[in-house]
Amino acid sequence: MGLSSPNSKSVISAKKNAIGVLQQMLGERLAVGESIRQHHCHSTTMIEPQMPDAVAFPNNTQDVSEIVKVCARYQLPVIGFGTGTSLEGHVNAPLGGVSVDFSHMNQVLEVNSDDLDCVVQPGITRKALNEHLRDTGLFFAIDPGADASLGGMAATRASGTNAVRYGTMRENVLALQAVMADGRVISTGQRARKSSAGYDLTRLLVGSEGTLGLITELTLRLHGIPEAISSASCCFDDIRDACQSVIDTIQFGVPVARIELLDELTVKAVNAYSGLTLPEKTLLLLEFHGSSAYVAEQADRCGTICADCGGSEFEWSANPQDRNRLWQARHDAYWATLRLRPGAMCLTTDVCVPISFLADCVTQAQEKARSFGITAPIVGHAGDGNFHMLLLIDGDNMSERKKAGTFVTWLAELAIKMGGTCTGEHGVGQGKINYLAKEMEGSVDWMSRVKQAFDPLNIMNPGKIFSVDAAGNANEAIQLAH
């Protein structure tokens, strides 16, 4: 039997042996207690937690390499763990195995100010990195909301509110060091800004969700902290007008750093949660980076565009306090919307469509949610055409759970039909495996060829991106080995 039957006798004994070897190697840095294992598959989503058999805490790349070698020898799954903030079950261990927790590997190894790059270990979080960079005049731009680890952000190809200006992890990782499925360590590139040297293994690992290798070092692109930052907000009676403002802003070449959309329901929730008095309409929040003169010019242009599109109450400010107040609404959105239905679980969608379809997609989604009787406020990275519906569900009510599932499938299929994707920034994990197949059709076969070529034993985060059984030859190889 293969790993797909995690409770067979031979597998259990192989696991025991593997964990014994790892314990000898790592001592106290291998934990097998239930609470720590539970912590490593905990999530805020509706996906059921699935515990690993052990949690390893490597101190360096060499440790990671040795751990993976042992796991390969005993065919034990290896699951990377950063801060556990992923939303699609990425840290779950459906076949058991070893969760590799990178919290001890959280150092900044180099800051190259002249080159606007740095080299970090995967366990550092984005806030800790920016804290470290504070005195250099540089910052790392990607902000997915959660204070995620850089390794996890790269593994899921994360982005967030300012991707419209600075790109996603895809554009901001220059090179990686990774431990592959046989324990070998590779470097995928150099520090040069661009390269045509062979296949782009960096971009292949970014977004591979730990299924091809474990990231042990990242070379990241940095940006200069802008001389001036200003923020603006604008209200719209019709969400279509807000979306048109976004299109015109992008098309006009205004390099907005952030352009976020909150629907009426979210604004209501935020007002109640934070004691604000924002007009309870669709709200656009914008941020501009540049010189003082240039942020003023950008704000002025956006004001004109929004007014032309029917927006009202356009306000902007370069004052940090005003800015923080304006963005409070956005930062509070998640917790505020949970209060709309106390005790509810939140199921978050992540579709991303070409921006010309954003208004259609959002309004159809709102109507559908109403017709389903689901409370589902919306926050969106409108400049990218990416938005999240926060479905507030009674987790104990099977009928509601089923309805939510139907809704999520319907929305993913709508986005795909519009030339979009089921996931703009959260990744596939366990939650979106079926949608991936619908979206990418024949391409999934070529993805699984890469998977089989890199990880023939299917030990690297099995059951993510592809279903547990979908590894095909990989599983056959495992069966032969037992």
Place this chain on the structure above:
Amino acid sequence: MGLSSPNSKSVISAKKNAIGVLQQMLGERLAVGESIRQHHCHSTTMIEPQMPDAVAFPNNTQDVSEIVKVCARYQLPVIGFGTGTSLEGHVNAPLGGVSVDFSHMNQVLEVNSDDLDCVVQPGITRKALNEHLRDTGLFFAIDPGADASLGGMAATRASGTNAVRYGTMRENVLALQAVMADGRVISTGQRARKSSAGYDLTRLLVGSEGTLGLITELTLRLHGIPEAISSASCCFDDIRDACQSVIDTIQFGVPVARIELLDELTVKAVNAYSGLTLPEKTLLLLEFHGSSAYVAEQADRCGTICADCGGSEFEWSANPQDRNRLWQARHDAYWATLRLRPGAMCLTTDVCVPISFLADCVTQAQEKARSFGITAPIVGHAGDGNFHMLLLIDGDNMSERKKAGTFVTWLAELAIKMGGTCTGEHGVGQGKINYLAKEMEGSVDWMSRVKQAFDPLNIMNPGKIFSVDAAGNANEAIQLAH
């Protein structure tokens, strides 16, 4: 024997059969005449041309798919051909085979103005695309100098003078359609701006040089034509000061659209070629895009930075005629430098280093070239740390050729030691296979795993990126099949 012995009896007869089948299928759109076959492996480089056995002219993706299916059946190599402007022997056919010329597939299929994207066939050139886009207010930003085809530019991960602002083909291809080695057609993504949906097959194919599949459609990112464009130039006595100006400009966050470096020798050549009277010193040429006010601000800042670094004669202008005159020097550089040694061949290097190493790399390269007695003017995309040395060599003089080879190896190794790459934008092709192995070490093994998984018969552009014999298992598979 396998494809690696292209003249064995069985291979010759398989080729004959394959070409017969293709002729029946394509009629006059399969050419076997010597002059057309010669044209399809011609290059301006020192790499020896190697003719394909036939040249196919597909009209659509279906044709490409059928061609590849026939080639797979008879194990005949397939080599993509755009405009033949590559510099590393990409279009050569070391094992013979079919050159697939995309010149009939040169249409713009969609322009989505609201989304700033378009869908094109691979045979369209960048100038033709921008001509098509002229009335939309949009443009495609990547400019590698040559009027290359978009398919070829994607295949080699090309960039050019304005990558410092707009990125390379990596950042500007949203999705691809491709015909894989078994003739199946895949789409690697949707039109959404960002996605976390599985492995990044788009970025895997971009830069794969036709060794994994043939690109048959590209979804490209467009930009709004800037409201204002201005140019500037500045002279430097010391090339180090010019490089420091580049570093400071980037670090200060001035979003220069172009920042090009010409060494003294190139300026001399350009003056002679175009009757200009530029001061014969190191020259920086800059271009700024934005609103009128903003380009003025950018020029002003750069002027200050350059002056602080010891630059002189900083001039800028928003007048198109002045701009064209300034950029004439850059555009003429290649042809002008050839005149420095009439009758010489030009061997172009392509190293790219972190910009903090640019001054060191350039000055060491200049000294080395002088010590070797090689005339080697320099033009550089300084903002990316990428520069080309144009080695002017008597192609008939074996000692000069050998010296040039030694120099190129030395420079590639120097760049790699500095954290850079042997190729910033030209690709590996046949010319840089040995340097790739030095630069990427263990990673080349993982690249070849992808190659073997995608193209087990090694029919897709064999002998590029990897040596003809390096396909390992792939060649074994071929041997078994014969």
